[in-house]
Amino acid sequence: MPHHLDLYIRRESALHGLDPRAKVLAAVGFVAAVLLAPTRPSWPLGLLLMLLICATALARIPARVVCRRLLSLVVIIGMPFLLSRFGGEATRAAGEQFAVRSLLVAATFLVLLASTRAIVLLEVTERLPVVSVFGQLGEFILRGADLLAEEVVRTNRAWVLRAPSATLRVRLTGLTQASMSLLSRAAARSERVGAAMVLRGFQSKLPTATPTPLPRSHLLAGLLFALISLGLAGVGRWR
Amino acid sequence: MVAGASNRDALVRARELALAGLLGALGLLLPIGFHAFGWGGKIFLPMHLPVVVAGFLVSPATAVTLGVVVPFLSSVLTGMPPLAPPVAPLMALELAAKAGLASVLYRSLRLPMWAVLPAAIIADWAVLALAAWLAAGLFAIKAGAVQYIGTAVAVSLPGTILQVIAVPLTVLAIEKRVPRLRPTRREETG
Numbered sequence: 001m002p003h004h005l006d007l008y009i010r011r012e013s014a015l016h017g018l019d020p021r022a023k024v025l026a027a028v029g030f031v032a033a034v035l036l037a038p039t040r041p042s043w044p045l046g047l048l049l050m051l052l053i054c055a056t057a058l059a060r061i062p063a064r065v066v067c068r069r070l071l072s073l074v075v076i077i078g079m080p081f082l083l084s085r086f087g088g089e090a091t092r093a094a095g096e097q098f099a100v101r102s103l104l105v106a107a108t109f110l111v112l113l114a115s116t117r118a119i120v121l122l123e124v125t126e127r128l129p130v131v132s133v134f135g136q137l138g139e140f141i142l143r144g145a146d147l148l149a150e151e152v153v154r155t156n157r158a159w160v161l162r163a164p165s166a167t168l169r170v171r172l173t174g175l176t177q178a179s180m181s182l183l184s185r186a187a188a189r190s191e192r193v194g195a196a197m198v199l200r201g202f203q204s205k206l207p208t209a210t211p212t213p214l215p216r217s218h219l220l221a222g223l224l225f226a227l228i229s230l231g232l233a234g235v236g237r238w239r
Numbered sequence: 240m241v242a243g244a245s246n247r248d249a250l251v252r253a254r255e256l257a258l259a260g261l262l263g264a265l266g267l268l269l270p271i272g273f274h275a276f277g278w279g280g281k282i283f284l285p286m287h288l289p290v291v292v293a294g295f296l297v298s299p300a301t302a303v304t305l306g307v308v309v310p311f312l313s314s315v316l317t318g319m320p321p322l323a324p325p326v327a328p329l330m331a332l333e334l335a336a337k338a339g340l341a342s343v344l345y346r347s348l349r350l351p352m353w354a355v356l357p358a359a360i361i362a363d364w365a366v367l368a369l370a371a372w373l374a375a376g377l378f379a380i381k382a383g384a385v386q387y388i389g390t391a392v393a394v395s396l397p398g399t400i401l402q403v404i405a406v407p408l409t410v411l412a413i414e415k416r417v418p419r420l421r422p423t424r425r426e427e428t429g
Binding site for chain 1: 252253255256259260264267301304308312314316318322324412416
């Protein structure tokens with residue numbers, strides 16, 4: 001199934017080949033370590049950053065790609081950080097913590113998403129006990145996004161062919177009408193999809209694929225990364 | 240008879256999932272469209288539109304689930320809203336409260352749309368206020384939750400106006416096209 005939306009970067013690397021469950025385990029451990037590590041002294045966070053850079057290099061993801069994607073967070077992270085500079089000692093420290101931890105956690109998610117397909121992450125979510133319903137609805141949304149994206153492309157193509165020199169007003173009116181029509185058609189389409197699902201044996205619960213066993217070497221790799229990260233944070237806090 | 244009821248439940252659930260999936264897909268695509276035009280997400284709240292519409296058309300449980308899923312999925316697929324700083328979790332809370340309340344009031348209690356939409360928007364602001372109050376305590380920030388909410392509400396005013404205009408029109412258009420989705424009609428047939 002094609003996916004128009006994704007942050008995945010195709011590479012042949014050890015990180016890309018790692019089981020997604022092991023990657024999620026490693027990412028969760030790393031994020032916990034970033035949240036636990038002290039900001040003063042700063043060496044634990046510095047070492048965690050080095051660890052993340054190693055993981056990025058291992059995934060053969062260009063650093064400039066991660067940096068470019070992090071740039072979109074400049075306002076969200078930068079504004080509170082700058083505002084905190086005008087506060088007292090506690091506010092300034094909180095601002096630093098917020099900026100450093102946010103950047104590290106955001107970079108971790110970016111590396112995870114650049115090395116793992118979104119659909120694969122959703123399949124992992126589907127097998128977890130509490131959040132499985134989110135994963136199932138997420139898959140529906142992905143399928144819907146593919147359908148709608150194709151429809152938008154078709155509409156746009158027809159538009160370009162039929163009214164290449166339309167004024168902005170005409171285009172905006174057309175866009176509004178097309179959006180309303182798209183919504184109505186989406187609702188009508190859901191009727192057909194629902195009926196088709198029942199005909200195919202849907203019984204109020206979506207089927208999930210049987211999980212394949214997680215290879216021990218992959219589990220160990222994920223666990224090791226998480227433990228090293230947590231160890232660094234723990235030593236930093238203890239010292 | 241039991242098998243018939245079970246089949247009807249399955250059909251209702253299947254339709255809901257399909258509709259929620261398509262509205263959720265719009266929740267992913269609309270912000271991309273708005274960003275393509277250079278219109279800020281914080282100003283026009285494009286992700287809110289389909290999720291609030293879903294609140295009027297699906298059951299409360301599905302509406303809440305959709306509200307939680309859409310920001311996280313958008314974050315995974317496009318990187319926006321970000322997971323860190325925790326904008327996506329905050330939006331998930333906002334959308335879940337907004338869509339869930341709209342669904343409870345409109346579909347379960349069958350209140351009129353003109354009363355439901357303002358209540359849902361106020362619920363959204365209440366969740367924002369709670370989150371701001373918690374964050375202020377957590378990060379020892381001196382600025383109060385009231386200032387934050389005031390700024391957030393003022394910035395997103397165009398988006399709120401857009402919702403007040405577009406959501407009822409869209410819901411009415413969809414209900415006209417698919418009459419089964421009207422709450423009264425559903426009660427009669429159910």
